[in-house]
Amino acid sequence: AQSVAQPEDQVNVAEGNPLTVKCTYSVSGNPYLFWYVQYPNRGLQFLLKYITGDNLVKGSYGFEAEFNKSQTSFHLKKPSALVSDSALYFCAVRAPHTGRRALTFGSGTRLQVQP
Amino acid sequence: GAGVSQTPSNKVTEKGKYVELRCDPISGHTALYWYRQSLGQGPEFLIYFQGTGAADDSGLPNDRFFAVRPEGSVSTLKIQRTERGDSAMYLCASSSSTSGGAGTGELFFGEGSRLTVL
Numbered sequence: 001a002q003s004v005a006q007p008e009d010q011v012n013v014a015e016g017n018p019l020t021v022k023c024t025y026s027v028s029g030n031p032y033l034f035w036y037v038q039y040p041n042r043g044l045q046f047l048l049k050y051i052t053g054d055n056l057v058k059g060s061y062g063f064e065a066e067f068n069k070s071q072t073s074f075h076l077k078k079p080s081a082l083v084s085d086s087a088l089y090f091c092a093v094r095a096p097h098t099g100r101r102a103l104t105f106g107s108g109t110r111l112q113v114q115p
Numbered sequence: 116g117a118g119v120s121q122t123p124s125n126k127v128t129e130k131g132k133y134v135e136l137r138c139d140p141i142s143g144h145t146a147l148y149w150y151r152q153s154l155g156q157g158p159e160f161l162i163y164f165q166g167t168g169a170a171d172d173s174g175l176p177n178d179r180f181f182a183v184r185p186e187g188s189v190s191t192l193k194i195q196r197t198e199r200g201d202s203a204m205y206l207c208a209s210s211s212s213t214s215g216g217a218g219t220g221e222l223f224f225g226e227g228s229r230l231t232v233l
Contacts (some may be wrong), residue, residue, distance in 0.1 A: 034221065042204070043118075043225050044208075045159070046222065090158070092157075102160040102174070103170065106157050107155070107157070108157050
């Protein structure tokens with residue numbers, strides 16, 4: 001079975017400071033990893049994905065994430081947070097070798113950026 | 116429109132009633148997914164269609180839940196004999212077959228249908 005853990009329900013950061021939202025996964029074989037963001041009253045929006053290759057992937061709105069196989073982590077990062085980054089962030093995993101196409105999502109982390 | 120469209124956006128029903136939720140995916144997207152999101156939780160997979168067929172329905176919680184996609188485009192999620200525990204946001208997503216069909220493309224989500232069972 002595949003699973004995702006987001007250990008922090010909420011992350012608070014001051015505008016202009018770097019931010020990190022943590023994600024660890026459990027899956028047999030090589031994973032496909034994703035980050036999505038959910039703004040209030042909006043659908044989930046894709047931020048970035050890791051499929052293969054370079055462990056550091058860059059995505060929308062200046063976000064990036066680093067795949068660490070030994071630590072089974074895929075933390076989301078941004079060098080300088082904006083108030084507009086405040087939203088709910090979800091990490092997701094897929095195990096392609098199983099043939100399953102569905103993503104398994106974590107429980108989400110609320111990011112609050114203070115001005 | 117260009118995005119995934121879900122109707123109704125809100126549905127309030129009484130326990131025991133039948134409910135249908137509709138999803139209109141992005142034109143040309145062959146893959147369609149239904150997820151359920153309860154308050155404070157991440158989306159939980161229900162069912163996945165590739166074209167007209169349900170390729171994976173392992174997430175459907177019981178036989179009261181059923182989904183169809185008869186022409187490979189619009190999908191309807193059907194819930195019979197609704198229970199209060201069915202109250203949640205029901206999300207639909209679609210994706211194209213990219214990378215030779217390996218499915219590495221991202222999912223595009225609709226804004227969801229919020230179901231409340233009284």
